Amino acid sequence: MARQVLRYQQLPSIDIEFFKKSHEMVFSQLALSPVEHDLMALMLTRLSEDHWEEEVIGESKRKINPTYEFGIDVLCDWLGVKSADIYNVTQEPASRLAGRKIGIKNSKAKKYRFTPLFEDLIYENGTLTMIPNNALMEQYIGLTKGHSQIPQKVFRNLKRENAKRLFSMLCRFKDPAKGSLKAFDFQDLYGMFGLLNERGELVKKSYQRTSEFIRTIIKPAIKEIDEKEPLLTFHIDEKSGNYGYQPLKSGRKITGIKFLFSWDIEKIASSKPVVKKVASQTEQTDEEVSAVDLLTTYVLVNNYTPDQPNNPSTQQLKDIMEHSNWLSENGKEVVDVRFMLNYKMAIAEARARESGMFNSDGE
DNA sequence: TTGGAATCAGCCCCAGCAAA
DNA sequence: TTTGCTGGGGCTGATTCCAA
Incomplete structure (x- = not known):
């Protein structure tokens, strides 16, 4: 082979x-x-x-x-x-x-x-x-x-090595419904920013001082990402006044960092406002389904509760599967186990509800 | 493709300040 | 008084630019 x-x-x-x-x-x-x-x-x-x-x-x-x-x-x-x-x-x-x-x-x-x-x-x-x-x-x-x-x-577009690395981490948590970036202690941060050797020792001794690490790694990275990614907003830590991160302290010593940020989910969705839908079986002309509809259906399935009046129809459920790639590109995975279980229950309910409607209408 | 110069981010040290 | 944070500044090396 x-x-x-x-x-x-x-x-x-x-x-x-x-x-x-x-x-x-x-x-x-x-x-x-x-x-x-x-x-x-x-x-x-x-x-x-x-x-x-x-x-x-x-x-x-x-x-x-x-x-x-x-x-x-x-x-x-x-x-x-x-x-x-x-x-x-x-x-x-x-x-x-x-x-x-x-x-x-x-x-x-x-x-x-x-x-x-x-x-x-x-x-x-x-x-x-x-x-x-x-x-x-x-x-x-x-x-x-x-x-x-x-x-x-x-x-x-990011020029700093550390900005690229932090940006990759922040992209992992675009949707707060699917988890958030945890607080890190400095040993974790040193590793993630490539500052430890294979024996787990810090290769740049100046970063033993946490303030130096924050000053030369964290702050410039936050600043550059803030300038170049309009869909991501950093927040101010009210207690310390720091922009984009909250220092975790033991006494006066900073022991770790929690990044304070949020993605503009609505803007991410509206950056692709309309998705072309494959022509349906009954219609030869293309229809369009909006990104908002797709995201709404996605959220309903993700948080599925049986027998709710606004639960999605079979067509809406088919739409999100047809556009699973687009959803995935926007941080909405449709292949994880919990989502698929919810999807199966939702589509069973939709089919039962829709067949019931036809029967009651005498069709 | 190579080599040299310019630029700039990263690293380190030091002094001053503030909180415990 | 001690300890840790912040900001300034110089040095180094990686990257970029340019010419051959």
Whole structure:
């Protein structure tokens, strides 16, 4: 069985709004420069579970990791540089990225396991070839713990490494109904901002002073995200007056941080105001379903209570399944177990209710 | 593709201030 | 008085820009 090779030479092929980063990768230990972050994001825009071919060897099966190749036009557009400069901009970061290891947290053992990000990564003759490490397939695809849906234009527009990293974390919690970002102690924060080595030691000693860490990492990151992402609002901590975060204290010592932010869910929805619906069985003309309708139905299913007068119809329920990709792009997952259970109950109720209506009308 | 210069973010140290 | 936070400023290295 041959490895899949995905080649991208033209610009339209990367013209997509979001890329996904798994929960484990968002909250991993990984130090990358801004250009390395962008190269990684480029691969993540293309990465798909379908690209991992399955090979059967006797009784057992194994997955074969794909190869991604990006041509010079794609790299120039993605990194925002002229073709004459692409070697300078790409060569060194690509070389470093090839050797980077990511620390994935084992929550049971409370330890980080460090694994190389790539099996191979080469920049040669204007082409960047990236082969993700097979050992990280679950983390790349985000099979188990959900993912962060990251707007790629805003992400690339962020110049600070730490702003990119914080932005990925904040994108993981767009919908407050699906959980919120917990408060972190400094050991967690050091890890998530790539400041710990494989032995768990702080590599920059100045950050032992928490005030220095907040001043040079947290505040500039909040400021840059605030300037470049209009859909995200940071809030002021009334007690301390800090913008975007609440310091958690023990006496006078700051022991941790809780980020204070909210996403404008309405604006995210209205940024795609109307979604084209596939023509229904009875009508040949296209209908349209509004984003607000889709989101309303989604919320009703997510918080499903039997026999409520405003519970959705079968058509509304079909609509959200038809537009599951759009919902997913806007942080509304329709594939999690609880949602699917609610969906089954809601559609059973809708069918029963609608057949009852027809019967009572004598049809 | 290479090499050098310019720029700027990140890092570190220090002094002053304030809270416990 | 001690301890921790804040802000200023200099140094370093990564990134960007430009010329060959």
